[in-house]
Amino acid sequence: MSLTGNWSYPTAIKFGAGRIAELPAACAQAGITRPLLVTDKGLADLPVTQGTLDILDAAGFGRAMFAEVDPNPNEQNLDAGIRAYKEGGHDGVIAFGGGSGLDLGKMVAFMAGQTRPVWDFEDIGDWWTRADADAIAPIIAVPTTAGTGSEVGRASVITDSVSHVKKIIFHPKVLPTVVICDPELTVGMPKFITAGTGLDAFAHCVEAYSSPHYHPMSQGIALEGMRLVVENLPRAYKDGTDIEARANMMSAAAMGATAFQKGLGAIHAMSHPIGAHFNTHHGTTNAVCMPAVLAFNAPAIADRFDQAASYIGVKGGFDGFRKFVDEFNDSLGIPKRLSDLGVTEDSIPDLVKGAIIDPSCGGNPIALTEENLDGLFRAAL
Secondary structure: OOOOEEEOOOOEEEEOOOHHHHHHHHHHHHOOOOEEEEOOOOOOOOHHHHHHHHHHHHOOOOOOEEOOOOOOOEHHHHHHHHHHHHHOOOOEEEEEEOHHHHHHHHHHHHHOOOOOOHHHHEOOOOHHHHOOHHHOOOEEEEEOOOOOOHHHOOEEEEEEOOOOEEEEEEOHHHOOOEEEEOHHHHOOOOHHHHHHHHHHHHHHHHHHHHOOOOOHHHHHHHHHHHHHHHHHHHHHHHOOOOHHHHHHHHHHHHHHHHHHHHOOOHHHHHHHHHHHHHOOOHHHHHHHHHHHHHHHHHHHHHHHHHHHHHHOOOOOHHHHHHHHHHHHHHHOOOOOOHHHHOOOHHHHHHHHHHHHOOHHHHHOOOOOOHHHHHHHHHHHO
């Protein structure tokens, strides 16, 4: 079976092994003649990145790269990226890497032509309409992990380095023009990144499926995304060169981010401030928070997971699903408690303050308050 396709939902996606070779054609399609490849520090010197720059260079697009991107990118990284973009006379961005490289690359393209500060475009009400839409540069996204799904997202998460708050910056035109999903780019991912990013995709699907908002398309995508993770993440974790498992995980990542248009919930509301304060890996943090959140949301979601469990290959309805999540985390080397990630009890009041203002709160099936969030953090600690 050939796992190859050309999809235009939610944007144009070139999916399949070896398709990074089509990057020059994607630049032409997006109208980019002088691309800036934006990635993170860890990827900059790796063969996967240098090989991509070779492809661009050979086609006459140069090999300009900006890689001063932290694991949780902030506005200082963004300012430096915009400077590099303007000084290089670029006319588009190739956002390359995991969530941090993708998120920051999208923001460089978004902000390079704006006159207002980035925080003016936070995902609050209709703040996105403040942006000059015509000044947004074209974006091509190339994921090298299978987790965030930021390649098909209309927003980026940027950490305010002063307040240590993760903020979601949204605009419809931040959705990349072309996405190249080449599972061969994910083959070199170490085990702990395979696990953490894969469980990020799983959390996106679980939270979208749990959200009370009406979006049947997202609901169906979330359900199939969960099944793909359950069946393929253990395979990719065990054998990083299993290209079919890697392809299915890459699909699940894009599906999770497409599905969460329906909403996220308490897992992400907790994970965002933890990442901002303790610089933890986002997907791993989600995985540690999931058991406590499933228990908390049980009265609202048990019925729908009773239906979903057998489809995704889990016996025992919702209770079986909860037991499965614990065992799944264990099998992938995920820590049991937030304290194992360095989270301290005395930080809980600050974490609660960050969580209650996080936009993800709105998608939780049970209304979140400072009181019940405090209980959730303590349950997960």
